[in-house]
Amino acid sequence: MARRICVFTGGRADYGPLSAVLQALHDDPEIELRLLVSGSHLVSQQGSTVDVIAADGFPVSEQVPVVLGSDTPASVAKSFGLGAIGYAEALERIAPDLVVLLGDRYEVLAAATAATFQRIPIAHICGGEVTAGSTDEGMRHAITKLSHLHFTATDEFRRRVIQLGENPDRVHAVGSPGLDTARTIELLDRAALSAAVGVKLRTPTIAVTYHPATADPVGSRAGIRGLLAALDRIGPATVVFTGTNVDLGGPTADHELQRFIDCHPGRMVMCRSLGQTLYLSLLKHADVIVGNSSSALIEAPALGTPTVNIGTRQEGRPTSVSTISCTETPDAIGSAIQHALTAEHRERSRTGTSPYGDGHAAPRILRILKTTPLDGAFKKRFVDL
Known part of the structure; x- marks a missing residue:
């Protein structure tokens, strides 16, 4: 039966x-x-x-x-x-x-x-x-x-x-x-991904997945402000944001992110729900993923992508050699992004593995x-x- x-x-x-x-x-x-x-x-x-x-x-x-x-x-x-x-x-x-x-x-x-x-x-x-x-x-x-x-x-x-x-x-x-999907899924090439998200994927392309740190609301708000200030200093990068989860403070964070995106037309976009194929394709083709999502610590290392992990939301999780953790200040986030984009760290990420299985x-x-x-x-x- x-x-x-x-x-x-x-x-x-x-x-x-x-x-x-x-x-x-x-x-x-x-x-x-x-x-x-x-x-x-x-x-x-x-x-x-x-x-x-x-x-x-x-x-x-x-x-x-x-x-x-x-x-x-x-x-x-x-x-x-x-x-x-x-x-x-x-x-x-x-x-x-x-x-x-x-x-x-x-x-x-x-x-x-x-x-x-x-x-x-x-x-x-x-x-x-x-x-x-x-x-x-x-x-x-x-x-x-x-x-x-x-x-x-x-x-x-x-x-x-x-x-x-x-x-x-x-x-x-x-x-x-989650690593099973990352291992087996057929990912989009860069041109197809660019068409799907609606923005040209320049170099660097930065994926941003930032959710409210519900146990640390002060740090969470500081993280959003620090993230946006750091991104404002990066220069002509493509930035693809994903929407927040349905969490305490989620809609407020989405509105703040959207206002920032509206000030940078043509190179920043919000994709509220990409689905597995598009999201993992984004992780694969991005030069770095920035934020505080578990996917940046679990799936991104398996795809060889550097991670900048902001603040306390994921504190306590094992991390790969591809992950750089930082505080919520603009200087700390900006410095971490710049280091993640170096040839040395990109090579370290490319040859690293996820600590979450095979x-x-x-x-x-x-x-x-x-x-x-x-x-x-x-x-x-x-x-x-």
């Missing part, structure tokens, strides 16, 4: 890394795949990326809108509540044998809570990580404690999950599935999802070290 597995996705932050896992599940005749889609996927300002999921050939079983028209703390808390209600109803209809969740966002925690009350076992991808500058940090560890099967990107992250009291037999270091996580995850017994999954006990 096929095992019915429901995969939850709340936006591009988890859909990109999940895509290789989804493909593996979709192609396996012993798996009955269901998709629960929510969050920014259903927001027009974020590109209505639920259409991308359908175009990729994955079955969208349930859609649960939760994002309110405000980015205040109360609105995010209310969105969490809407999610818990909607996900409970959706999971009741899907009736899965197992729910797969990735990451650390509030939508994912709401899905984990709904599954827990319905006694549906949870498999969690990307536990054990540390991002000190984001409120997602606590949510990630909470999801870990609600989960029954764990897939971590590194052995270090596996040790942390075990430190939280999880059974070592159910914690598997498999690598980051790009073969999805088949490992599939095998374990298929073979792990689910009987008695809820009989968890805290395992002391």
